[in-house]
Amino acid sequence: MSTTILNLKDLTIKFGGVTALNSVNLELKEGEILALIGPNGAGKTTVFNLITGVYKPTSGNVFLGEVAIDGKKRHQITKLGIARTFQNIRLFGDMTTLENVITASDVRNKVGLVGSMFGTPRSRREEKASVAKAHEILKFIGIDEYADRLAKNLPYGVQRRLEIARALGTEPKILLLDEPAAGFNPQEKVELAATIKKIRDAGYTILLIEHDMSLIMGISDRVAVLDFGQKIADDLPSVVQNDPQVIAAYLGVPADAS
Amino acid sequence: MFDTLIHQFWSLTFSGLALGFIYVLIAMGYTMVYGVLRMINFANSEIFTVGAFATMIVSKYVFDFSTEMIPPSNLKLVFVILCCLAASMLASGFLAFLVELVAYRHLRNRTSNRIAPLISAIGIGIVISEIVRILTRARTQFSPNIIPKKVLFTFQGGEIRLDNTVTILAGLVLFIILERFIKLSRLGKGIRAVSMDEDSAKLMGVNLNRVISLTFILGGLMTGAAGFFYVNVYENVKYNMGFSLGLAAFTAAVIGGIGNIRGAFFGGISLGLVEIYASAIVGTQWKPVTVFIILILILLFKPNGIFGEAIQKTRV
Amino acid sequence: MINLRDKGAEFWERSNRPVRVLTVLVTLGVIACLPYAGNTFLQTPIAAFDAVLVYPMGIFILMALGLNVVVGKSGLLDLGYVAFFAVGAYTMALLSTHTHMNTWEIMPFGIAAAMIAGLLLAIPTLRLRGDYLAIVTLGFGEIVRVSALNSESIGGALGIAGIPFPPGLGFEYQLLDQKAFYWTVLFMILIVIWIFRRLSVRRPGRAWESIRQDEDAAELMGVSTYKYKIWAFVFGASIGGAAGVFYASRSMVIAPDNFTLNTSILILACVVFGGMGNIWGVIVGAAILGYLPDRFRFLSDARLLLFGLVLVIFMNLRPEGILPRKKREKAIVKKGLGV
Secondary structure, three states: OOOOEEEEEEEEEOOOOOEEEEEEEEEEEEOOOOEOOOOOOOOOOOOOOOOHHOOOOEEEEEEEEEEEOOOOHHHHHHHEEEEOOOOOOOOOOOOHHHHHHHHHHHHHHOOOOHHHHHOOOOHHHHHHHHHHHHHHHHHHOOOHHHHHEEEEEEEEEEHHHHHHHHHHHHOOOOOEEEEOOOOHHHHHHHHHHHHHHHHHHHOOOOEEEEEOHHHHHHHOOOOEEEEEEEEEEOOHHHHHHHHHHHHHHHHHOOOOOO | OHHHHHHHHHHHHHHHHHHHHHHHHHHHHHHHHHHHHHOOOHHHHHHHHHHHHHHHHHHHHHHOOOOOOOOHHHHHHHHHHHHHHHHHHHHHHHHHHHHHHHHHHHHHHHHHOOOHHHHHHHHHHHHHHHHHHHHHOOEEEEOOOOOOEEEEEEEEEEEHHHHHHHHHHHHHHHHHHHHHHHHOOOOHHHHHHHHOOOOHHOOOOOOOOHHHHHHHHHHHHHHHHHHHHHHHHHHOOOOOOOHHHHHHHHHHHOOOOOOOOOHHHHHHHHHHHHHHHHHHHHOOOOOOHHHHHHHHHHHOOOOOOOOOOOOOOOOO | OOOOHHHHHHHHOOOOOHHHHHHHHHHHHHHOOHHHHHOOOOOOOOOOOOHHHHHHHHHHHHHHHHHHHHHHOOOOOOOOOOOHHHHHHHHHHHHHHHHOHHHHHHHHHHHHHHHHHHHHHHHHHHOOHHHHHHHHHHHHHHHHHHHHHOOOHHHHHHHHHOOOOOOOOOOOOOOOOOOOHHHHHHHHHHHHHHHHHHHOHHHHHHHHHHHHHOOOHHHOOOOOOOHHHHHHHHHEEEHHHHHHHHHHHHHEOOOOHOOOHHHHHHHHHHHHHHHOOOOOHHHHHHHHHHHHHHHHHHHHHHHHHHHHHHHHHHHHHHHOOOOOOOOOHHHHHHOOOOO
8 A cells, every 4th residue: 555645634725705625635645646637617726736835725734744735835845846737838938948947956956146156066066967967857758859949939749748847857756737738639648648657657646637538547546536626536547437426527528628 | 293283184184185086096097907907007107297287288378377367257267177177188098098008018918028018118107207308398387277276165274275175076076987987887897807807807708908908098087187186286297296196196006905996095085184194294305205115014014905905916 | 130149159159269268358358448449439529438438338237237137137127226326335435434444445345235235125025026026126216315315414415525536556546537447347347247147057047037937937846936036136236236336436426316216217228228138238238328328419318218218119129139149049940950
């Protein structure tokens, strides 16, 4: 039985009069791919925002291991090992592909402004290591040939993969992917699925928001379903697929509805 | 120190209310634009200056008013007043429309750089105030009296003047008209929809560009009216008059909670009263700095103002 | 259209080390000899050419480099940059008239004072969003000026006089021949360029760029945005303070009138004109904008109008500034990736 590394306990958040998430309980087990699905507006991205510290819960907690991380600053949470991608691409457009990844990997470096200014041996070492590491990540994701192109000029598919590469740059334990396949054609989705599996096999744990059912059923170990801010199912993909409540809420939509 | 305040309390209060309504009208320019764009309209101070100059120019050169003349008959006077008010409102409204087009719309769509429109608006403001400065050789222009400063009656020792009263009443009427328009008309609902949730509003078929343009124009009309009232009460115009008044009006909008029209009303009236009372007590040489300090303190400790929304919301 | 920047970058990349060193030395040589060109078409009718080279040109370049880190690179709209300039200048004025310290001994104090001012301003206000930061910094600049104006202990409206020139090191600083001042400010500019380049290609530069482009995403990628925003402010302030010390030492007299909002706007226009974040553009831009009003009389009174126009026109039509950088993409195409 693998360990739980991320635990959402009774997580609730209200915005004014609207309860976006209502007492959601979810456990993410180490090394698994957990898919989070649900109709639009169910609260999936809100979950991501709560985990990464963009929002603070109205009540309930987010536990990373034993530590409650709700209430911590965002960059601290990233440092603790959680990284994410975004539904709308939010790359640093005026920087190159390589620079995007290096910027993310800076969180693991020790040298700050003063060290950089004086060009200490440590700062030089860290720079070299950062560049090498970033190339490794880009090769792992398969976009190293674009290393020196400006991010805003990349083709859409490469941008989406760069989002993932950048998140990997922070050396996370947990990767949150927010609709990574949006706008992909079936061939690209197959390649993405393989990449996600490759990432998991390399030792990462993945929490994934997606709408494409075949993609999800193909790679997820478990599926959790949100509807109107509440979790209505949380089980193996095959079980969830046949859950009448889930079907009623959501699965009337065919695969690849985008 | 408090003598003046006590003995002239009621005339000070009326002056404070008149100034307050001027602030409320200018604040409309800031608060409405912030409501729909989440950006400060940096050029609003010059939109005010232009409105004030319009009144002076129309009264002085079109109607040949001068500072020592016999006031015309009531009917003609009302006609002149309406012309000047219209001139100010139209001039400011039109300028606001141009500002939106050049500084905000053009850059909003082109770049995700969020400070670009602000810099452009600041530039436009500078260009306008500099042109005015060069044309007026930086000298204060004196405006003829339009609404007579007749004392209507005295109340508890204080003089209640006609020009203050007109400013207060007209300001109130304009505010109510604006508020009702926003609440009840279709365009007004569009403005409120966009300020609440831009994406949903677009999905509901609201024409974003038209709404934003209209918001600027409405704010400009109100600010222009403020220019008219200011010239009536204070009888002078100068190229940099917009800076301190704009700053005070912006502070009023923030006090009330920026984006909130009723809040701006509260903020403007309070600030006008506080300012007049304070200058009766301590004099005026630290005034501009005091307004800044008030603004900074509010932004640091109570950024939502009294009625408003959070200005630090992240959009993810 | 010839893209000067790209041509320059191509030339630089193709050259080997000796050619690069030679280019730098020749360029520096030409720039250092500029004061001797005072009797050519570059002549400025109002003030002496070598004086203009120092102020406004040299000082503007220095301040624009400082503001460039804050506005250009990090995207923080600071409208009160003149405050740091004033703090440096007043530190120089007060210390030199009350103690026996000379300009170079006072310089670290002036820089430190400006940095402290930057820190005091930054800590409470950098949590505010862009437009509010602009207003608050504007207010800060005005508060500094009005406080100086109303404080008789530091001279009030008349300011402080009798500020000495810097001590010469084998040569003399003079009023009528400003070459010494010019070479000194040139040296200061070179140091700032050197420091900035180092920071730019390393972690601070990346952090600032990411903050400018998408602050929220940057923070979620682990960038300590608050810390680096403060660093940007403090670093920019230090340069403004250094410029202020130098300015006071050269001007002999300073007063609150020298440190108005207009100056903050002028420097901002230099950064915009040069292209935000673009160090070479900012240097060339500040030099041009500093020079033009002194060269052409009709521009002199309309200086602020010119700078306002620069802000609008460049922000709208050419936000990348006068020396745009298309280098990276061209380099990739040349390498034949053709993707």
